[in-house]
Amino acid sequence: MTDAWWSQPCPSPDVAAAQSAHARQGVLTKPPGSLGMLEDIAVWYAARQGSERPRVERVWISVFAADHGVAAEGVSAFPQAVTGEMVRNFIGGGAAISVLARAVGAALDVVHLGTVNDPGAIAGVHRAVIAPSTANFCDDAAMTSAQVAAAMQVGAERVALALDADADLFIGGEMGIANTTAATALACALLEESPDALAGAGTGLDDAGIAHKRAVVRRALSRHADAIDTLERLRRLGGFEIAALAGAYIAAAQARIPVLVDGFIATVAALVAVRLNAGVRDWLLFAHRSHERGHARVLAALDARPLLDLGMRLGEASGAAMAVPLLRMACALHRDMATFEQAGVSQA
Amino acid sequence: MTDAWWSQPCPSPDVAAAQSAHARQGVLTKPPGSLGMLEDIAVWYAARQGSERPRVERVWISVFAADHGVAAEGVSAFPQAVTGEMVRNFIGGGAAISVLARAVGAALDVVHLGTVNDPGAIAGVHRAVIAPSTANFCDDAAMTSAQVAAAMQVGAERVALALDADADLFIGGEMGIANTTAATALACALLEESPDALAGAGTGLDDAGIAHKRAVVRRALSRHADAIDTLERLRRLGGFEIAALAGAYIAAAQARIPVLVDGFIATVAALVAVRLNAGVRDWLLFAHRSHERGHARVLAALDARPLLDLGMRLGEASGAAMAVPLLRMACALHRDMATFEQAGVSQA
Numbered sequence: 001m002t003d004a005w006w007s008q009p010c011p012s013p014d015v016a017a018a019q020s021a022h023a024r025q026g027v028l029t030k031p032p033g034s035l036g037m038l039e040d041i042a043v044w045y046a047a048r049q050g051s052e053r054p055r056v057e058r059v060w061i062s063v064f065a066a067d068h069g070v071a072a073e074g075v076s077a078f079p080q081a082v083t084g085e086m087v088r089n090f091i092g093g094g095a096a097i098s099v100l101a102r103a104v105g106a107a108l109d110v111v112h113l114g115t116v117n118d119p120g121a122i123a124g125v126h127r128a129v130i131a132p133s134t135a136n137f138c139d140d141a142a143m144t145s146a147q148v149a150a151a152m153q154v155g156a157e158r159v160a161l162a163l164d165a166d167a168d169l170f171i172g173g174e175m176g177i178a179n180t181t182a183a184t185a186l187a188c189a190l191l192e193e194s195p196d197a198l199a200g201a202g203t204g205l206d207d208a209g210i211a212h213k214r215a216v217v218r219r220a221l222s223r224h225a226d227a228i229d230t231l232e233r234l235r236r237l238g239g240f241e242i243a244a245l246a247g248a249y250i251a252a253a254q255a256r257i258p259v260l261v262d263g264f265i266a267t268v269a270a271l272v273a274v275r276l277n278a279g280v281r282d283w284l285l286f287a288h289r290s291h292e293r294g295h296a297r298v299l300a301a302l303d304a305r306p307l308l309d310l311g312m313r314l315g316e317a318s319g320a321a322m323a324v325p326l327l328r329m330a331c332a333l334h335r336d337m338a339t340f341e342q343a344g345v346s347q348a
Numbered sequence: 349m350t351d352a353w354w355s356q357p358c359p360s361p362d363v364a365a366a367q368s369a370h371a372r373q374g375v376l377t378k379p380p381g382s383l384g385m386l387e388d389i390a391v392w393y394a395a396r397q398g399s400e401r402p403r404v405e406r407v408w409i410s411v412f413a414a415d416h417g418v419a420a421e422g423v424s425a426f427p428q429a430v431t432g433e434m435v436r437n438f439i440g441g442g443a444a445i446s447v448l449a450r451a452v453g454a455a456l457d458v459v460h461l462g463t464v465n466d467p468g469a470i471a472g473v474h475r476a477v478i479a480p481s482t483a484n485f486c487d488d489a490a491m492t493s494a495q496v497a498a499a500m501q502v503g504a505e506r507v508a509l510a511l512d513a514d515a516d517l518f519i520g521g522e523m524g525i526a527n528t529t530a531a532t533a534l535a536c537a538l539l540e541e542s543p544d545a546l547a548g549a550g551t552g553l554d555d556a557g558i559a560h561k562r563a564v565v566r567r568a569l570s571r572h573a574d575a576i577d578t579l580e581r582l583r584r585l586g587g588f589e590i591a592a593l594a595g596a597y598i599a600a601a602q603a604r605i606p607v608l609v610d611g612f613i614a615t616v617a618a619l620v621a622v623r624l625n626a627g628v629r630d631w632l633l634f635a636h637r638s639h640e641r642g643h644a645r646v647l648a649a650l651d652a653r654p655l656l657d658l659g660m661r662l663g664e665a666s667g668a669a670m671a672v673p674l675l676r677m678a679c680a681l682h683r684d685m686a687t688f689e690q691a692g693v694s695q696a
Contacts, residue, residue, distance in 0.1 A: 094377060
């Protein structure tokens with residue numbers, strides 16, 4: 001599989017642009033370093049856009065919805081019908097990400113990868129149904145090889161649209177009842193961690209529910225202990241939307257589009273992407289630290305320092321959307337502040 | 349002094365509006381609690397605006413600039429001339445807060461309370477000069493009683509303008525070479541902490557500089573150990589901009605305008621305001637955790653959980669401006685998301 005598209009190299013950031021941006025930060029009218037992470041973001045973005053003065057204007061958000069066979073194990077606080085119902089809500093404007101995409105002026109691309117409660121064709125929703133659901137990975141592999149490749153391909157195709165739209169930033173979101181269970185199983189396998197360390201409340205399990213979820217993940221890990229390759233682990237334990245996110249992150253990095261990673265599930269997909277193609281890491285920013293238990297561990301595995309910590313645990317790309325103004329304001333400060341010389345201000 | 353304007357009561361938040369907003373959060377299409385602090389903000393704002401669905405549209409930022417006599421002790425990395433120079437930069441559009449106020453569409457009110465390097469009358473700058481500088485509080489009280497009252501009054505007058513402009517949010521910022529030294533001395537006095545615990549690098553002191561700053565604060569605390577009243581501590585150890593901020597916070601709370609508190613110096617001013625008038629606390633939100641050493645301790649004294657932690661340490665209201673989009677998006681989610689019933693989505 002080394003000749004697969006997702007193994008193709010990602011471009012390197014532009015070191016000269018980063019150096020130039022770093023020098024500019026040193027002469028703007030503020031004590032050097034006093035804007036903290038905002039300075040780092042501006043320099044990071046300069047290297048990705050190959051420009052001393054980067055911009056984050058056009059933001060593209062793709063939200064991938066898909067159902068999970070493991071929902072049959074009773075691992076979610078919500079009924080499985082919600083996945084299909086939320087597809088309609090995303091495009092109808094009433095979901096959190098619908099509101100936030102409007103607030104930040106982002107394009108919102110809703111992608112339906114397959115739900116048990118199929119809402120059918122909906123104007124504005126991209127229908128790319130792979131199957132009504134993955135298989136229950138307690139019994140079987142979640143996906144066939146063809147399905148995982150198809151899901152990754154859908155992710156890449158959405159990035160191609162983002163590229164056509166001249167997006168300065170790609171954000172991926174997800175919706176799928178039981179998908180924190182899939183993400184937890186996948187993270188446990190990739191990080192060789194126990195379900196006790198990573199399994200959390202998801203959309204709102206109580207302690208008994210979390211204990212059950214841990215047991216389910218433990219069974220799945222035992223069932224698939226022979227899978228040691230990243231792609232095979234994704235196929236056995238992942239989901240259509242997780243594979244689509246991983247494919248999208250790889251394609252975005254290959255296309256020089258910076259990525260803002262959302263919460264727990266998206267970060268597990270990012271871990272898959274980086275394991276499949278190490279060069280992807282250079283193109284990832286991390287939006288927030290989710291309240292979901294396993295997120296901190298997965299962030300640490302990616303050496304990621306997220307921008308926000310607001311106790312959010314919704315998914316849908318909602319945490320990433322919240323961080324968009326921070327990126328824009330970091331670049332605006334970098335671009336529009338006066339230098340000491342321009343403003344006639346004395347230096348230290 | 350109990351009949352002073354700043355002792356007059358602050359209105360109570362509207363409990364019924366908060367309950368109504370809290371109930372609404374429970375039926376929006378998301379797992380209850382999954383928006384974390386964003387839900388808390390919406391409910392908090394509902395109680396302050398007396399409306400189930402609050403809005404944060406019009407934002408007013410007043411930045412108060414003033415010089416400090418203690419600068420003579422060599423406690424800043426920057427020359428004192430910078431305070432006056434930055435007044436021109438604020439209104440000229442090149443300072444960080446100038447860029448950020450434009451980015452969030454806020455009114456930016458620049459208030460000149462007195463600088464050693466006086467820039468003179470500048471179009472757009474409100475000139476309210478009290479003196480070129482406070483006195484060096486190592487030798488004397490920083491301010492006379494008339495000066496501290498005048499500075500607090502200027503803060504209140506700026507809030508009156510914000511009220512005339514129908515502001516949904518008041519933000520105060522500050523600029524003044526050596527003002528982390530004044531804020532540290534004041535915080536040490538109010539919290540009975542040692543300068544070792546609270547004194548930090550300010551705009552960029554090295555270890556020797558911080559040690560010197562601690563010694564200066566220690567001398568000041570020893571000189572003014574007999575001052576035990578909050579107003580008297582403010583007079584002896586504060587500064588014009590710190591007094592103006594404290595006055596502004598009190599006036600905003602009295603006028604039902606929510607306040608978003610900036611970094612270390614602003615938070616010390618907020619502590620003064622709350623000590624002078626406990627009802628002010630109900631009207632304060634806290635924008636960010638500054639990199640400045642003493643900030644965490646002062647936040648803890650106010651039981652404050654700030655929204656952002658980006659390593660910023662600039663002042664000028666810059667951290668507060670960064671948090672404005674978070675408040676707006678929290679209210680937009682609360683106002684514009686669909687309920688389960690409206691969207692036809694199943695509940696847990």
